[in-house]
Amino acid sequence: MxxxxxxxxxxxxxxxxxxxxxxxxxxxxxxxxxxxxxxxxxxxxxxxxxxxxxxxxxxxxxxxxxxxxxxxxxxxxxxxxxxxxxxxxxxxxxxxxxxxxANEAVSELVIGMCISLYRNIAASNEAVRNGKTNENFLGSELAGKKFGVIGAGAIGLKTAALAKAFGCEVYCYRRHLSGKSDYMFVDMDTILKTCDIISLHTPLNEETRGLIDVNKIKLMKKNAILINTARGPVVDAHALAQALKEHRIAGAGIDVFDTEPPLAKDEPLLNVPNVILTPHIGFNTxxxxxxxxxxxxxxxxxxxxxxxxxxx
Missing domain, CATH: 3.40.50.720 (NAD(P)-binding Rossmann-like Domain)
Known part of the structure; x- marks a missing residue:
């Protein structure tokens, strides 16, 4: 054999x-x-x-x-x-x-993206290298934020635990509830309307493809950030890019795309503000x-x- x-x-x-x-x-x-x-x-x-x-x-x-x-x-x-x-x-x-x-690897990347977005780490690095000051880099803290996990499987719950350790108020959603949990489980729309940070951890199937579409994004708060380390097609990239361009949400951290990197030059998220893009590294430790x-x-x-x- x-x-x-x-x-x-x-x-x-x-x-x-x-x-x-x-x-x-x-x-x-x-x-x-x-x-x-x-x-x-x-x-x-x-x-x-x-x-x-x-x-x-x-x-x-x-x-x-x-x-x-x-x-x-x-x-x-x-x-x-x-x-x-x-x-x-x-x-x-x-x-x-x-x-x-990759439970630990992916969940740690989620928190890293949140901190990077909240503290303007990428932009601050560029500012220092170009002789600028901290004048435009007022940040935010994770502590006290409402943190939503959509897809509360093993990785989602590990992410929830890390968010809780940072002092976040954690909300979770999954289709099928089983057993007791340390977290508040609510419907997905409640998470989208309520949370400051929304982290996606769903598998990709016919029910989740395009799950976060233009209508779901409209439910999000203006100060909300979206993190996707699940699968690219779970999010409508064009709708997300438009929302970021129009400042209808505050930011995004994206590790997964409709295709594996290298990305085509017309990838909708390549040239929008306040988004961190990584080339599918969530699992890669x-x-x-x-x-x-x-x-x-x-x-x-x-x-x-x-x-x-x-x-x-």
Missing amino acids: RLAIVEPIGIDKAKCHELAETILKNKIEVSYYNSPADYKEKIKRSQGAQAVMIANNPYKDNILSQCPELKMISVAFTGVDHVGMEYCRKNKIVVSNCSGY REAIEKRAVTAFTNVAKWLEGMPQNVM
Whole structure:
């Protein structure tokens, strides 16, 4: 049997071999392709493999249909919207993800974006480098702000905990409530109307695509900031850009887009005021990447044992 790691997963070849030896115990041959690939190259790398490991780049039906021996996909990522899940279900291909590996990484980036926006860190850096003073950089504090989490799963609740530690009044929304919680759960419109900071943590599916559209943005307060570290298409980027240009909301921190960076020059958020853009780095810390790799290999090991875990 063969496992093909068809694209980079953030670890070097030595670490890959170490994990293969310690976790897979040489029960399956491993091929690691530590370079990007288009869909034709992914097909070439995947053919003949019973299991593949991928990161967050598309692995859809055009690839899956060319790999008849494939039985398992270990997704070294949280979301699986880039995988042809319907094809996998129909063809009984097990898909496991690495949910939880980036809880700390993403939630810390959210707080970092909030502080950067509130304290004008990027603009202040430019001011110092251009011989200017602090005259126009009156900031705000997180303490006492109403902080809304839309999508209160594992990452959302970790973000809520950090916000609470900074002295925020935390509001949460999720579609299905279960068990007790330390936070106030309200409907989504209440969060949009009430909160000074709104942080998105929903998965991407047909119900959440375009969730934050022009009408939802209209509900937000003029002093509100929106943080999106979830998935780009959850937000209507054109509507958000227009709201920022017209100063109908105060700012935004965006780590995810409709496509992966590099962005096209006509990306609507590239030239609007008071927005921080980062190139999908929420998950990208040394600690998270190593945790992810361990989980991805363990998912393969459990599948080999007939006890698949983290199945989507």
